[in-house]
Amino acid sequence: DSGVTQTPKHLITATGQxxxxxxxxxxxxxxxxxxxxxxxxxxxxxxxxxxGEERAKGNILERFSAQQFPDLHSELNLSSLELGDSALYxxxxxxxxSALRETQYFGPGTRLLVL
Amino acid sequence: xxxxxxxxxxxxxxxxxxxxxxxYQTSGFYGLSWYQQHDGGAPTFLSYNALDGLEETGxxxxxxxxxxxxxxxxxxxxxxxxxxxxxxAVRAGDNYGQNFVFGPGTRLSVLx
Numbered sequence: 001d002s003g004v005t006q007t008p009k010h011l012i013t014a015t016g017q018x019x020x021x022x023x024x025x026x027x028x029x030x031x032x033x034x035x036x037x038x039x040x041x042x043x044x045x046x047x048x049x050x051x052g053e054e055r056a057k058g059n060i061l062e063r064f065s066a067q068q069f070p071d072l073h074s075e076l077n078l079s080s081l082e083l084g085d086s087a088l089y090x091x092x093x094x095x096x097x098s099a100l101r102e103t104q105y106f107g108p109g110t111r112l113l114v115l
Numbered sequence: 116x117x118x119x120x121x122x123x124x125x126x127x128x129x130x131x132x133x134x135x136x137x138x139y140q141t142s143g144f145y146g147l148s149w150y151q152q153h154d155g156g157a158p159t160f161l162s163y164n165a166l167d168g169l170e171e172t173g174x175x176x177x178x179x180x181x182x183x184x185x186x187x188x189x190x191x192x193x194x195x196x197x198x199x200x201x202x203x204a205v206r207a208g209d210n211y212g213q214n215f216v217f218g219p220g221t222r223l224s225v226l227x
Contacts, residue, residue, distance in 0.1 A: 002157065033215070043158070043202060043217040058214050090157060102206075106157035 003027065004107035006091050012113045018079040021110045025072055025093030031055065032074040033094070033104060034066055038087035049074055050096070081114045088112075117141040117207055119218035126224045127193055135188045135221045137203035145206040147179050147186045152220070153199045161188065161201075190223070198225045 003026035013019055025032050034046040045058035049068035060066075063081075068074040078085060088111050092104040119139045127133040137147065146165035150158040162170055164179035164186060176189040190197055200220040207214055 002159075042219050043204075045215040045217070048215075056214055058216075092158075103160045103163070106159070108157055 002105040002107060004091060004093050004105050006089075006107040006110050008110060009108065010111050010113075012115065013081060014115055015081055015083060017081050017114075018077065019081065019112065021076040021078070021089055021091075021112075023074045023076070023091030023093075023107060025074070025091075026105055029093035029095055029105070030072065031094045031096060031102075032068055032072070033092040034060075034074070034076050035090040035092065035106075036087045037090060037109075038084075041087075043090075046076070078112070083114050086112055086114045117205065117214070117216045119203055119205060119216060121201075121203055121218040121221045123219065124222045124224070126226060128226045129193055129195060131193050132189065132191050133193060133223065135190075135201050135203075135223070137186045137188075137218055139184050139186075139203070139205050139218075141184075141205050141207035141216065143207050144181065144184075147177070148204045148206065149175075149177050149188045150202045150204060150217075151199050152202065158202065193225050195225050195227065198223060 005024045007022045031050045033048045037043045046060040047066050048056040052068050063079050066076045088109045090109045092106045094102045094104050121137050148163045149161040152158045162177040169178045174191045179186040200222050202220045203218040
């Protein structure tokens with residue numbers, strides 16, 4: 001158990017819909033990262049937040065958005081869902097997000113299926 | 116752009132030593148990480164190299180050569196539980212802060 005929690009574990013929805021994935025980082029970690037893992041694209045970095053502010057942005061679609069709240073939990077919002085958005089979405093956390101030897105602790109993931 | 120290459124599959128027997136290579140092309144390179152992921156599980160951090168040389172952590176070691184844009188993960192005394200996918204990842208800089216790029220993964224099968 002990494003100490004990172006994600007809800008829900010599974011999500012089934014239809015194309016065109018909007019969903020919200022939630023992540024709570026390990027106690028004391030200030031940085032949260034979101035990743036998408038699919039069979040054809042592998043593990044893709046989406047976005048990083050540090051202490052409530054966006055720190056780095058990867059291959060995140062405009063239909064996707066995220067935020068980190070004052071209590072440091074984070075939400076990833078996916079809208080206008082397409083079949084290709086079906087994937088495993090991981091959240092990870094780390095202490096600061098800027099140290100050279102930063103370890104990221106991954107949550108168990110949310111499996112999204114878009115029908 | 117940034118890209119990483121790894122072998123797609125490696126097979127070895129229990130007790131053996133296996134090396135998983137990773138070559139990368141990035142801008143603003145900060146370091147190379149390795150993660151393990153069992154089927155159905157989440158990635159787990161194994162090691163991080165920011166400087167050239169070998170880092171040893173128990174049965175696992177990781178090596179980096181920045182001049183060659185190359186690294187490897189060395190697994191010794193292989194056990195059945197080491198059967199998993201292994202990803203190299205770079206922490207690299209771009210025009211908008213730092214980014215994290217993962218390789219396609221190497222599936223390691225350990226045979227009895």
